[in-house]
Amino acid sequence: MSTVPAGPVVTRTCPGCGAEVEPSQAFCESCGSPLLDVGGAAAATLTAVAQEAPVELTQPVVAAPEADPDALVPAARCLSCGGEVGDDGYCTVCGTKAPTPRDHYVEQPAAWVAAVCDRGVRHHRNEDATAIAAEPDPGSRAVLVVCDGVSTAPDSDVAALAAARRARDVLVAARPVGLPNPASRAGLIADALEDAVARADQAVLATTPVEGPSAAACTFAAAVVEGDLVVFGNVGDSRVYWLPDPGGSGPGSEPEELSLDDSMAQARIAMGVDRETAENGPQAHAITKWLGRDSPDVVPRTGSVILGHPGWVLVCSDGLWNYCSDAVRLGELVGSLSADVTSPLELAEALVRWANEQGGRDNVSVALARH
Structure with a gap:
């Protein structure tokens, strides 16, 4: 979870578990209980965003089997035991009910890239979002986008999904042609x-309410491979992390x-x-920066790197790196x-x-591309 800085902090407690929470929080960080009456605006707007037709692109690269590439695809396997999920939404092995698609969904437009977005254990709803695209040939071209809705603002789940999809579509269409120089392409x-x-910032403004206790907001991270x-x-x-396979040497061989x-x-x-x-x-x-109505600055930090070794390009929300922030440790985790x-x-997964x-x-949220 990310939070937008506010004024002096006045503490209060969650009615569900008694944990200390900030006045602007919409949900308790410890137990996920709702703290503000946000109504049904988020659900209504999310439905509208989820049903929005994909943007037409001049150079589409998404290789998706579904008629609607933006349909949220739930997990095919039970998250508790790995058994197959039946048509009724329950595991055929242990009987556990599968989460809703917005709580846990997967994306895999090509065999060498994938993304998983999950509600986690404690939160009331999933305010993360992923949006990825890829050409079918391994190591050719991929776009990985992850947005994390700010939990202190209602409708941030809507903001994150809208921002991630819009950014992906822009990056898919913006493909340099006829530039063999990596520096020119990177620029x-x-x-x-x-x-x-x-x-993406415009998409947040267009899909979330103007009025409310605080404006919807989200973070943004993306990698174009x-x-x-x-x-x-x-x-x-x-x-965004680069996690090379162990055993290499020279530039790009370290996480x-x-x-x-x-x-x-x-x-x-x-x-x-x-x-x-x-x-x-x-x-x-x-x-200190975010996407949303009250953002002071939406210009991203950008950079580029040449990969000379096999490994993984990882884009993730803080729900993962909270537990393994250091790149070396994260590389060891991925290796294991x-x-x-x-x-x-x-x-x-x-x-x-x-x-x-x-x-x-x-x-x-985890988005991966294999290099």
């Missing part, structure tokens, strides 16, 4: 990322956090505070989990499951 894709964020080139950008504290958070924690790190202290201190998850799985989708096993205090 044009970085410009496209800025445009994608601006369009073109062969060995990865161009990335972010607003807020969702992240790396590519993006740089817009957060109070990152500001403290810049002042010399060690990462663990900064990321666990007061207001650590207060973000990938030993037991055979596809990006299985690895994404394993990472989400791992985060929930650590406590699942937040929504969890």
